[in-house]
Amino acid sequence: MTNRVGPEKNLGNLSAILGDGIETLPQLLIYQARQIGDRVFYRKKLFGVWQHYTWNDVLEQVKTFAMGLVSLGVKRGETVALVGENEPELFWSEYAAQAIGAKVVCLYSDLTPPQMEYMFIHSDTITVVCEDQEQVDKILKLENKIPAIKTIIYWNDRGMWNYKNPKLIPFQQVQEIGREYIQQNSDSFEKAVSSGKGTDTALLSYSSGATGLPKGCIITYKNLFDMVFRVTNAISLKPFSQYLSYNSLSWCLEQIFGIAIGVSLPFVINFPEEPETVIENLCEMGIECIVLTPRQWEGLASMVESKMAYAGAIRRWFYKWALAAGQKNNLALLEAKKIPFGSRLRYLLSDKTVLYPLRSNLGLQNAYLAISSGMGMAPDVFRFFHTIGIRVRNSYGTTEIGPVAMHLDETYDLGSVGKWLNTHSSFGPPLEYKVSDKGELLVRGGSGFAGYYKEEKTEVNKDYKGWFRTGDMMKVTNQNELVYIDRLEDIRPLSIGESFAPQFIENRLRFSTFIRDAITILDGNKLSVAALININAATVGPWAEHRKIRYTTFTDLSQNSKVRELIKIEIEKINHFLPEKLKIKFFINLPKELDPDEDELTQTQKLRRCFLEQKYATFISAISKGETEFKAEVPIKYRDGRNSVLSTTVYINDLIQE
Numbered sequence: 001m002t003n004r005v006g007p008e009k010n011l012g013n014l015s016a017i018l019g020d021g022i023e024t025l026p027q028l029l030i031y032q033a034r035q036i037g038d039r040v041f042y043r044k045k046l047f048g049v050w051q052h053y054t055w056n057d058v059l060e061q062v063k064t065f066a067m068g069l070v071s072l073g074v075k076r077g078e079t080v081a082l083v084g085e086n087e088p089e090l091f092w093s094e095y096a097a098q099a100i101g102a103k104v105v106c107l108y109s110d111l112t113p114p115q116m117e118y119m120f121i122h123s124d125t126i127t128v129v130c131e132d133q134e135q136v137d138k139i140l141k142l143e144n145k146i147p148a149i150k151t152i153i154y155w156n157d158r159g160m161w162n163y164k165n166p167k168l169i170p171f172q173q174v175q176e177i178g179r180e181y182i183q184q185n186s187d188s189f190e191k192a193v194s195s196g197k198g199t200d201t202a203l204l205s206y207s208s209g210a211t212g213l214p215k216g217c218i219i220t221y222k223n224l225f226d227m228v229f230r231v232t233n234a235i236s237l238k239p240f241s242q243y244l245s246y247n248s249l250s251w252c253l254e255q256i257f258g259i260a261i262g263v264s265l266p267f268v269i270n271f272p273e274e275p276e277t278v279i280e281n282l283c284e285m286g287i288e289c290i291v292l293t294p295r296q297w298e299g300l301a302s303m304v305e306s307k308m309a310y311a312g313a314i315r316r317w318f319y320k321w322a323l324a325a326g327q328k329n330n331l332a333l334l335e336a337k338k339i340p341f342g343s344r345l346r347y348l349l350s351d352k353t354v355l356y357p358l359r360s361n362l363g364l365q366n367a368y369l370a371i372s373s374g375m376g377m378a379p380d381v382f383r384f385f386h387t388i389g390i391r392v393r394n395s396y397g398t399t400e401i402g403p404v405a406m407h408l409d410e411t412y413d414l415g416s417v418g419k420w421l422n423t424h425s426s427f428g429p430p431l432e433y434k435v436s437d438k439g440e441l442l443v444r445g446g447s448g449f450a451g452y453y454k455e456e457k458t459e460v461n462k463d464y465k466g467w468f469r470t471g472d473m474m475k476v477t478n479q480n481e482l483v484y485i486d487r488l489e490d491i492r493p494l495s496i497g498e499s500f501a502p503q504f505i506e507n508r509l510r511f512s513t514f515i516r517d518a519i520t521i522l523d524g525n526k527l528s529v530a531a532l533i534n535i536n537a538a539t540v541g542p543w544a545e546h547r548k549i550r551y552t553t554f555t556d557l558s559q560n561s562k563v564r565e566l567i568k569i570e571i572e573k574i575n576h577f578l579p580e581k582l583k584i585k586f587f588i589n590l591p592k593e594l595d596p597d598e599d600e601l602t603q604t605q606k607l608r609r610c611f612l613e614q615k616y617a618t619f620i621s622a623i624s625k626g627e628t629e630f631k632a633e634v635p636i637k638y639r640d641g642r643n644s645v646l647s648t649t650v651y652i653n654d655l656i657q658e
Contacts, residue, residue: 014229014264015424024196024221026062026099028263033059039240041266042088045273045281053088058095061088063189065171066096068178069127070188072151072169076101076195079124079204083107083116083139084131086245086258086271089155089171093129094203094249094259100192103201105216106249108603110596113141120146122454123204123216129171132156140165198222204453205252207399208602216453217399219252224260226427226447227402232261234408234421235369235393241288242366243267246278251604252399253373257291279303282363289369294377295605297392298510300362301384305513306539310546322354326387334386336411355388364390371395373403374604376484378507382414394418396484398470400449404431405482416481423447433482434467440488441474442467473501490609492522498581500529502609505578512570513539517594517601519612520584521620528585530623532616533567534594540566555648558589564653571655585655586623590616591634591648598637619650628652 022028037056044051053061074080080097082104084090094104105123107116109131116138120128126148128139136154143149143165154160155171182188198221206214231237245258262269267289272281292300308319329347332339339347359365370385373395385392396417397403406418423431423446431445444467473485485491486501494500502520509518509531517534535558543566544557551557567589575583594600599611613620615635622630632650637643 014225014232015426017264018225018426023198024098024193024200025202025224025260025263026095026193027196029059029062029095029099030190030193032263032266036266040268042091042269042271043285044088044271045277045284048273050284058088058092061092061175062095062099064175064178064182065092066099066178066192067181067185067189068174068176069096069102070100070192071177071181072127072174074100074102074127078102078126079105081105081107081120081123081125081128082130082249083109083111083128083135084155085109085275086247086249086254087131087155088271090129090131090249091245091259091269093153095263097129098196098202099189101196101200104203105206106203106255108248108250109135111138111603112597113138117142117145118213119206119216120149125149127151127153129153129155133159136160136163136168143167196221198225201450203255205255205399206250208604208606215455217252218450218453219255220447220450222427222447223402223450224256225264226423227256227397228260228264229424229427230403230421230431230446231256231406232265233424234406237261237265237289237369239265240268241265241369242286243269243289244278244282244285244287245269245271246275247291247293248603251293251374252402253291253395253397256402257289279363283360285363286366287363288366290364290367291371291373293374293604294372294381294507295375295510297372297377297385298381301381301511302513302536302539304358304362304388306542309513309539310542318354322350322358323387325350326355326389327383330386330389331383334391334411334414351389358388359390362390369393371406373397375606376417376486376503376507378511379414380508380511384511386414396482398472401443401446401468401470404433404443413477413479413481413483416477416483419481435474435476438488439473439475439485441470441472441482443470444468487609494522494527494529494581498579500582505529505531505574505582505584506607508574508577509533509571512573514543514566514570517605517607519607519609519616521613529582530586530588530620531571531584532612532619533571533587533589535563535567535589537593554593555591555646558591559649559651561651564589564651568653568655575655583655587653587655588619588623588650589653591632591650592636592646622650623652628654 022031033055038054040052041055041058042053080102082090082093097104107119128149130136139152152167153169153171153174157170200221201218202221202224203219204216205219206216247254249255270285272278308316325346328343329339367390370390370392372392382392393407394417395403395406404421406421408419427447429445433441433443436442449468471488473488475483477483486503490502492500505520506518509515514536515533516536519532521530537554540557540563549560549562551560557563571584571587596603599608629649629651632648634646636646
């Protein structure tokens with residue numbers, strides 16, 4: 001480890017930091033704390049008051065918890081699982097486990113016990129650090145199935161007073177044990193941290209499991225630092241920028257931004273009081289950097305549009321006027337077009353009176369970096385945010401190899417995922433890509449992929465002469481920007497000679513305020529495209545109430561004739577831009593919402609397409625038979641494990657123009 005250096009030396013310069021002998025995240029944490037220990041690192045709202053933690057505070061929390069884990073028997077190379085919402089204790093736990101050489105696996109907080117069981121067993125978890133009573137209850141349900149778990153640590157003790165299980169121990173008690181250990185072994189923490197190597201496994205990051213069981217991707221510290229360099233070398237990030245940590249650490253991109261860039265640039269990490277209060281808290285945080293999934297960006301756009309739909313006539317007029325001004329100015333900037341003086345003047349006025357207040361209401365008035373990643377997003381959603389003055393950038397990567405493409409310049413194609421990123425020579429050969437004859441993106445270079453946990457290196461690694469098969473269909477524009485089409489395995493051939501990419505249409509359907517999700521399919525004869533629509537109850541409900549349409553359940557609302565007509569109009573808007581052979585001819589409003597707990601979606605809200613096509617096979621069959629309505633029976637699984645069946649009449653809606 002290096003000695004104390006001058007104030008704020010090398011901040012934001014990862015190459016220089018690593019040149020000082022830093023190989024792991026805990027080593028970097030100590031390095032930064034020695035330079036900027038008194039500066040704020042974390043901000044968390046608790047009981048209405050913002051709590052601040054300096055770098056020295058965080059290092060002390062990590063140090064005591066790490067030595068507490070050692071006292072409890074956690075050894076180098078073993079696995080510590082983390083389950084909870086993004087809070088300081090979750091981050092401290094990761095750094096602490098890594099400090100003593102353990103590897104970390106993070107689980108989504110809304111996983112069911114059976115889903116948790118698979119990941120605990122597969123990852124060889126021996127200790128679990130979780131948030132609260134809800135997570136403890138789920139883990140205890142698995143106690144007899146997973147005897148390898150020796151200790152369950154929790155940091156929120158609300159409702160935990162009567163629990164007597166000997167495996168349970170409060171977070172603060174672990175830290176007390178750690179303090180006692182440090183008194184007897186004063187340099188134990190520093191010794192443990194200094195033993196870490198860049199080739200050590202930092203975490204197991206499980207894939208989304210969209211096409212089967214999730215795979216545990218081995219991520220080393222070298223992988224993480226490589227990924228950090230690709231991002232920070234490509235875009236201008238300011239040290240001490242305010243960053244919102246909202247997405248689960250189970251998502252590899254949050255590990256890159258919240259954990260790795262957070263400690264290397266560094267960021268000031270902001271945690272919302274509760275997931276439900278994130279919009280309210282955003283307005284107070286002054287966030288400058290934010291990374292969201294396409295579903296989250298779509299949700300923000302839908303929220304704005306739905307609120308303005310029921311505003312007064314004058315407010316709606318000013319809103320549309322400001323959007324028109326923003327579109328003419330900001331989209332022209334994006335396309336490097338010259339903007340007339342009158343348009344610039346109109347935009348300045350609209351921005352001051354409407355658009356800036358709108359960004360402020362979203363808490364994004366200071367956001368200079370806004371990224372969308374995780375799956376494709378419709379260009380219309382990008383255009384909306386650019387119109388109101390939020391320059392959302394697309395990025396692309398995989399859990400296995402990290403980010404490899406991003407919107408980099410001031411001008412870029414909103415339909416692309418960006419240009420290729422570069423890596424530093426110290427991490428390996430340059431990042432390269434090529435598109436195969438089938439249209440699949442192949443990647444190699446950088447720190448490479450360490451493999452899947454407990455698996456031989458699969459065909460994606462050993463075939464194609466070292467090229468990693470992403471499984472994603474791409475094309476390259478004349479400006480060398482990558483355009484994501486769909487998963488290669490999801491491309492469907494029409495019997496009339498066209499190839500059909502479901503996500504291309506689904507992304508555009510989701511831009512509708514009234515459509516939360518959509519599954520585009522082929523009818524049984526592969527002659528035409530159809531869609532299964534998951535309506536957005538949060539917007540369709542108020543729309544129906546405003547028109548005095550009575551309903552009692554989601555099923556009633558989805559199958560109402562006026563609601564079906566509303567969705568028909570929304571789909572026709574999309575059909576207008578689609579080639580004739582790919583226009584949606586039929587649609588069905590699903591009688592229930594799609595749910596990750598029923599394995600219909602991944603935890604990152606990606607469609608489990610093969611599973612859905614099987615579950616709703618009777619719906620597809622009814623479309624093929626030319627039926628107009630049918631009696632549907634849909635299996636339902638509740639979070640408590642109970643199973644049921646939803647029986648109802650479902651209507652098939654025809655969009656074919658005579």
